[in-house]
Amino acid sequence: MNTEPHTDVPDPAERPARLAVGVVGAGRVGAALGAALQLAGHRVVAASGISTASRRRAEELLPGVPLLDPRDVAARADLLLLTVPDDALADLVAGLTATGSIRAGQLVAHTSGRHGIAVLEPVLAAGALPLALHPVMTFTGTRVDVARLAGCAFGVTAPELMRPVAEALVVEMGGEPEWIAEENRALYHAALAVGANHLVTLVAQARELLAAAGAQAPQRMLGPLLGAALDNALRAGDAALTGPVARGDAGTVAAHLAVLRRHSPQALAAYTAMARATADRALEAGLLKAEAAEALVEVLGERPHLTPPPVADAAPVADAAPVADAAPATDPAAAATDPDATGADPAEAPRPLLVRTRAQLEQAVGAHRDAGPLALVMTMGALHEGHATLVREARRAAGPDGTVVVSVFVNPLQFGAGEDLDRYPRTLDADVELAGRAGADVVFAPSVEEVYPGGEPLVRITAGPIGERFEGASRPGHFDGVLTVVAKVINLVRPDLAFFGEKDAQQLAAIRRMARDLNLAVEIRGVPTVREPDGLAMSSRNRYLSAEERVTALALSAALRAGRDAAAGAAPGQGARAAVEAAEEVLRRAEDAEPPLALDYLALIDPAGFTPAPPDHTGPAVLAVAARIGTTRLIDNLPLELPARPGGARGEEA
Ligand SMILES: Nc1ncnc2c1ncn2[C@@H]1O[C@H](COP(=O)(O)OP(=O)(O)OP(=O)(O)O)[C@@H](O)[C@H]1O
Ligand SMILES: CC(C)(CO)[C@@H](O)C(=O)[O-]
Ligand code: BAL
Structure with missing residues (x-):
């Protein structure tokens, strides 16, 4: 590097209009600009600075100048x-x-960008x-800075008449x-911050992640790579882009997101934002095909997950939390957003990873199997x-180190002819949002072909x-x-716990019996009905x-x-008979x-084998109903405890 700048500057004595600076x-x-002006023949007559560092800098770069x-x-x-x-x-x-x-x-110049x-x-x-006069340079506070001003761009703004003076x-x-x-x-100034300041943060994150991956000399690995990338980018622009986003390799991007989610939430946010921007640019530059871009958008999501959850008209209540018949409306927003209540923080919840194939699922989940x-x-x-x-129950059970997978799949195999398979509501975008706010890490939304390659399976599980x-x-x-499908998805995800309503x-x-009768290595947990x-x-x-219809329902x-x-x-x-008669009357x-x-x-129903309970049944029971209102078929049930003596019903709410 040239440490002898301005050697072509003529002798100060020969130049007019030398200024007292x-x-x-x-x-x-x-300190650096003062020293550079001094080298150009101007006289730095005074400086101000009270910190020890500025005094030290003034001594080094502006020796003899009074403070x-x-x-x-x-x-x-x-x-x-x-x-x-x-x-x-x-x-000032x-x-x-x-x-x-x-x-x-008097000339008054500032150096703000x-x-x-x-x-x-x-x-x-x-x-x-x-x-x-803003020098487009980063400064260290030493002599090196003065040398770096040689060839350095300055952003100049001045009244038109003063332009020649500023430029001179x-x-x-x-x-x-x-x-x-x-x-x-x-x-x-924003442009310079994007290029220079954000680069520092990106490099720092890259170094930390490499160190976490066990690299012994992250700087040595990064130096040549980043140098070449910078050089290529300055010369070729977007055409310099390489890597998984440019290749449309959504599976690799999904795997990156999954490990970053675990290792560095901070780097995850930056990665996601940069990958989205990179995909947009690659698409626009024709480096990426539209289908590949779509796969990437699905993996990356379209936007971060910061909107508050939609507020229901009234607060939902769960069977496990008894309430009066006309339930008082609690604050629905609070119910949906209280992190203690939900086990997940909706405001901070990152968008879960959306995976569409078995391979993507395995990549997303595989790395975390041992973490929790x-x-x-x-x-x-x-x-x-x-x-x-x-x-939320799943998140609570999995804990911060565990992983929560939500599957979204309208399973044709469980719909009979004439049922609502075709009109069943499909709202994947909103589902990913809601799952994320509730604490999901991964949403697995496969196609029918992905779950049943080549058509419906010949061999199925029978519910007996x-x-x-x-x-x-x-x-x-139906069952x-x-x-x-439950067995298939359990085999694909291989969870420790699975939650059903x-x-x-x-x-x-039926699922509990399947897990027991077929020795599935998963614990099935039931969650009370939310109303x-x-x-x-x-x-x-x-x-x-x-x-x-809703009133009738x-x-x-x-x-x-x-x-x-x-x-x-x-x-x-007499509880069993009384329960059925009273319910029949309402129906x-x-x-x-x-x-x-x-x-x-x-x-x-006697829940032991899900068989009809006799009229003199006592102990645990399920009172279940199914009915059609218009074209909609609805089901509901309430667990009861039928005591041998009056007054001991479990008190669940419907
Ligand atoms: N109100 C609810 N309270 C608790 N769990 C529920 C509730 N509704 C559905 N679930 C559970 O969510 C899981 C997925 O159910 P599903 O997607 O079929 O939703 P659904 O609302 O029951 O839909 P459908 O109207 O088709 O029956 C199941 O384990 C189901 O029991
Ligand atoms: C368990 C299930 C997802 C299987 O398709 C479905 O029956 C349901 O949503 O309850
Ligand atoms: N909620 C159970 C799934 C079905 O009705 O098909």
Whole structure:
């Protein structure tokens, strides 16, 4: 490097108009520019600076220059350099002009990047001549800085008449003037921050991640690579881009996100933002095909996850939290956002990783298998607060080191002919958002072809007698389809824990039996039914209901509540019969309502084998109902404890 700058500068004595220079703020920039002006033949007559570091710098770069109060520096200077931090500049200018330290004809230059000359308005009013001279360089506070000014660009803003003077001063310091219009100053400065300051952070993150990966000499690895990348980028622009984003390698990007999520949430945010920007540019530059870009967008998500959750009209309630029949509306936003209540912090929740294939799933989950528990929540999408509760339970159980996978798959195998497979709501974007807020790390949303390559499976799991009663009688083959897909997804994710809702009580019973009978290495956990405050069990199918149908649908939960209350007040051993009769009474009325309810079944069930409970049944029971309102089929149930003596019902709410 050339450490002897300005050797072509003529002897100062031969040049006219040498200036007395004062430097206010002998920081790194002030000391370097003062020294450069001195080399150009000007005289630095005074400087100000009170910290030990600025005194040391002044001694090294401006030897013999007296350190004075800023007003005295101004008084001695023809050219006053203001080299203080951006935010201190306006106050300094106001102070100097208010004390009469600025005089007509004096040159007053600042070195801020962000500001043009508007900030020097009081100086202009005092008759002085404002200049903005910003060296596009990073300074160390040593002699090296002076050498670096040779060939360094300066962002220059000045009144048009002063432009030749400003540019001449820059040239004398060895720099190259670049004219920046007053209104573009902030943009100019933002551009430099993006390029230089963010680069420092990116390099620091790269070093830390390499060290975490076990590299012994991260700097040595990065030096040649980053040097070549910088060189290529400056010469070729976007065409210099290489790496997985440019190749559209979504699987690799997904794997990167997964490890960063674990190792460095800070680097994850930066990586995601930069990868999105990189994908956009690669697409625009024609380096990336549209389909590949789409796969990347799915993996990266379109935007960060910072919006608050949608607020339901009224607060949901869970069966496990008994409430009065007309549930008081608690604050739904608080219920949905309280981190203690949810086990996840929605405001900070990063968008979960969306994976579409088995290979992507394995890449996303594989690395974390040993880090902590792996918890699975299976859904058919169109997620609501009931699903969110399952995900929160999964997050709580998995803990901060564990991983929560939510599957979203509308499984054709469990729909009968004439059922609602085609119109089942599909809302993947919103599902990914909701799953993320509830604490999911990964959302697995495979296509039908991905789950059933080559068509429906020849070999399936059969639910046995459990699959033939109640729901199974109304929907033949339904539980075989459910168990087959549940087994498949459990085999793909290989979770330690899997969460299912008690709302689908027969499904939960069948899955528990499958896990037990087939020795699946997974713990099945049930989660109580989450309800609207008026008692309606939350269900994706509720969105099919018109306002009138929804009123009729309330009969399901009302009937269950009536059954529970009747059981609680019945004579010993009479609870089962009383529960069924009371529930039937409510349902009969709903059959006469407009629109009417069409009852499919009402049953009291012995949960041990999910068999019909006899009329004198005591102990645990499930009161279950299924009915059609219009074209919508809904199910609901309430767990009961039928005591041998009155007054001991479990008190769950419907
Ligand atoms: N209100 C709820 N409370 C608790 N868990 C629920 C609730 N609704 C659904 N779940 C559970 O969420 C999981 C996924 O269910 P699914 O995606 O079928 O939702 P759903 O709302 O039950 O839809 P559908 O209307 O099709 O029955 C299941 O384990 C289910 O029992
Ligand atoms: C368990 C399940 C996701 C299997 O498709 C489904 O039956 C459901 O959503 O309850
Ligand atoms: N919620 C159970 C899945 C189904 O109804 O198909």
